[in-house]
Amino acid sequence: MKNNKIKITILGSGSFPSDLEHYGPSYLLEINDKRVLVDCGMGTNFRLIDLGIDPDDIDYIFLTHFHSDHTTELVPLLMRLYLKIAIYNIKISPKEIYGPKGTPAFIETLKGAYYHKKHIDSMGEQIRYRELEDKKSFEGFSVTPFSVQHLDVPSYAYRFEIDGKTVVFSGDTSDCEGIKKAAKDADVFIADCSFHKGIDVPVHLNTKQIGTMAKEAKVKKVILSHLLPSGYDKDLVSEVKETFDGEVVLARDKMEIEV
Ligand SMILES: [Zn+2]
Secondary structure, eight states, X not given: OOOOOXXXXXXXXXXXXXXXXXXXXXXXXEETTEEEEEOOOTTHHHHHHHTTOOGGGOOEEEOXXXXXXXXXXXXXXXXXXXXXXXXXXXXXXXXXXXXXXXXXXXXXHHHHHTTOHHHHHTTGGGEEEEEXXXXXXXXXXXXXXXXXXXXXXXXXXXXXXXXXXXXXXXXXXXXXXXXXXXXXXXSEEEEEOOBOTXXXXXTSOBXXXXXXXXXXTTOSEEEEESOOGGGTTSOHHHHHHTTOOSEEEEOOTTOEEOO
């Protein structure tokens, strides 16, 4: 089997109260020459440019859910492509967008709300979007969606499998069965770490819950992301390590993670 080259880059480690060091939730997964975005939060396009990556070169986008901190820059990214085609007559490679139940309706709504329907529709099959219902294979990798509990919004954790290596993105989730299944034996588990120890709200994970699930799921490395300012001055890594003895890393924007 061909050895695939894998690189994960944290584009945004923040959440709604993002700042210049914590852009909105977004991750770049590079697998050989394919570029995959997981979520598209505040600052995604600028962060890609900052890293020397043309946002137009993204091949796949996986949305964990539709909340705006995870999707704000989707339409601007599509409109960049539209302008490239319509004004500069430059060809683009097809883009595929996947998400949970309701993804096509969500994108249709956004297009209408921004008055960009005719622009985006003019790109036809070059922009494709659909619900990801089951495990799907792509060139060099596969993705399995797991339904997770996050308020009332259809939400996924994504499990990427690449050459026997597993990378899991929790998306936004409470402490539920779906995320525990998704994280099983993961090499890298990028976890929603909205809350430090002592805050227990059944919407996001806290460090204690992450530590327990990482231990039970036999995860190798945990990356704590989707950070909130209330946790900036806390030792989140140590809090997770109270129950989990694998590797724990605090996400930083532009951090690269080896798999
Ligand atoms: Zn969020």
